[in-house]
């Protein structure tokens with residue numbers, strides 16, 4: 001094993017922090033104290049963080065979860081990539097210089113049925129980073145050594161960041177759908193942060209992929225990434241009918257709803273073939289969408305409605321492996337740290353094809 005390196009650790013670091021949490025929130029970049037690792041933690045210095053729509057939900061405080069301020073947290077973010085710069089006194093499985101990532105689930109008990117079966121993100125002791133703990137909008141942050149994500153060689157930090165949430169979340173959904181090579185997979189929201197990675201992973205897994213989204217920029221992206229067909233909801237009147245037509249006239253085997261709008265959830269059952277899976281991934285604001293449909297429709301079409309949360313340690317590792325093989329390439333635009341507020345505003349406006357990533361070193 002190589003000798004571990006030592007790093008100069010500053011007293012303060014830059015962080016994007018939320019001001020006036022709620023519908024009129026603002027994000028600003030401030031200096032905050034660098035935390036000291038506890039005995040079982042590692043301290044990570046991030047090079048990059050992705051900006052995820054969940055961050056905006058947390059800052060808007062429009063989900064059915066307590067506000068960030070309840071936990072004393074000011075920095076959202078859960079798509080970080082960097083290196084370990086310091087380890088706690090009990091830590092033996094990490095050393096300074098190791099590459100490490102920040103994904104949405106901060107920790108898990110690793111001692112319950114859920115944890116033993118790879119469902120640790122549902123464990124009672126699985127808090128969210130960027131909500132219950134300071135997130136990856138802060139350059140130096142803590143992570144429990146036992147539950148920190150490793151980043152493999154061949155995956156740079158700008159690629160690894162967005163995979164921590166979007167890539168691993170959609171990997172998890174694809175895995176749980178049980179779809180097989182040759183099956184039709186449809187992605188409402190295909191041109192977005194999660195969707196565009198789903199398109200690539202589904203393609204890499206041998207599925208036939210249909211993208212649903214709006215506008216030519218998203219169409220071009222989706223077709224380039226492996227969609228066999230694209231349905232533009234700004235141009236096609238009956239999107240579900242068009243999808244069914246494309247999928248052998250029978251409908252899709254799986255509909256991966258990565259869009260957050262109520263209409264995407266409402267039309268998903270109409271796109272499904274007999275026995276189809278409606279996979280719920282996108283988080284709509286509380287009370288604005290219903291997944292599934294009339295029981296008679298579900299009964300007559302033998303439909304399955306399945307929700308999956310963010311990816312586990314396993315899911316994230318698998319998604320990173322696809323990236324290392326060159327089969328998963330997040331499309332991203334880089335913003336320097338000082339422009340983090342602009343990146344957040346741009347994502348909030350909904351005009352982003354792919355992902356926005358903030359570079360802490362520029």
Ligand SMILES: [Zn+2]
Nearest residue numbers: 052054165166
């Ligand atoms: Zn996310």
Ligand SMILES: [Zn+2]
Nearest residue numbers: 109112115123
């Ligand atoms: Zn557990």
